[in-house]
Amino acid sequence: MSKQLKYKLKKTLKNAEFVHADLEYHQELSQDALLGFQEAINELLAILTDEERGALKDYLDRLPRPEAAPRPAEREEEEPTLPDYDDITALVVSDVEASTNEHELPKINKELELKKLFRRIAEQTHPDKVRANGFSEKEITRLRCIFMRAREAHDNENWYILYSIAIQLGLEIEEPTAEEIDWIEEDIKKTLAAIAGIANLSAWHWYVGNEEDKKQVLRYYFLQAYNFQHPSL
Numbered sequence: 001m002s003k004q005l006k007y008k009l010k011k012t013l014k015n016a017e018f019v020h021a022d023l024e025y026h027q028e029l030s031q032d033a034l035l036g037f038q039e040a041i042n043e044l045l046a047i048l049t050d051e052e053r054g055a056l057k058d059y060l061d062r063l064p065r066p067e068a069a070p071r072p073a074e075r076e077e078e079e080p081t082l083p084d085y086d087d088i089t090a091l092v093v094s095d096v097e098a099s100t101n102e103h104e105l106p107k108i109n110k111e112l113e114l115k116k117l118f119r120r121i122a123e124q125t126h127p128d129k130v131r132a133n134g135f136s137e138k139e140i141t142r143l144r145c146i147f148m149r150a151r152e153a154h155d156n157e158n159w160y161i162l163y164s165i166a167i168q169l170g171l172e173i174e175e176p177t178a179e180e181i182d183w184i185e186e187d188i189k190k191t192l193a194a195i196a197g198i199a200n201l202s203a204w205h206w207y208v209g210n211e212e213d214k215k216q217v218l219r220y221y222f223l224q225a226y227n228f229q230h231p232s233l
Helices: 003-046 050-062 085-099 110-125 129-130 136-153 159-168 178-199 200-210 210-224
Strands: none
Touching: 003 178, 003 200, 003 210, 050 110, 050 210, 085 129, 110 129, 110 136, 129 136, 159 178, 178 200, 200 210
């Protein structure tokens, strides 16, 4: 690896680590933001007079109502289905065979590389494998969480997370190529977009704002949702 590529990798990994930590921060706090924002709205609705509540109801009743979507059948939440370890192995092998062509120039296939790395992680973390190796229940649970995270990264084509998990597990992997570093940069862009999606929520602006900011967000919400200027705002 050239010196330039080496330092580009170092910088890219640091950037990826930072944005993923930032995404985790936003995801962890977004539920608190949504709940707190809803509570603040409910408190403001509760102090309205009967006449003001009637005006809000009349406004909502005049709005066109979208057709109700068919309600899905209720069912108990199920544990996520884990693919068999043999299925993971077969999936990678079949893709290797399908992509082999002596007339083609060598080219890095992202989908194939993701599956190969996921398979190596699964060798150490799949519940079937670790249980067969006699690990404790605590260790099985820990490795299962890692496996589920790796599976999600594979399904979302997130090279950085798979690469990070492989490093965490102490797997020997080749130094990333320039193309693989580009994949990490693509992951960073997707992560930044996810962060922006949370940060643009009204509930988030309310959650992180000062008292005046909170009032302004709530004032805007009531104008948008009810076409109503709340007297307390």
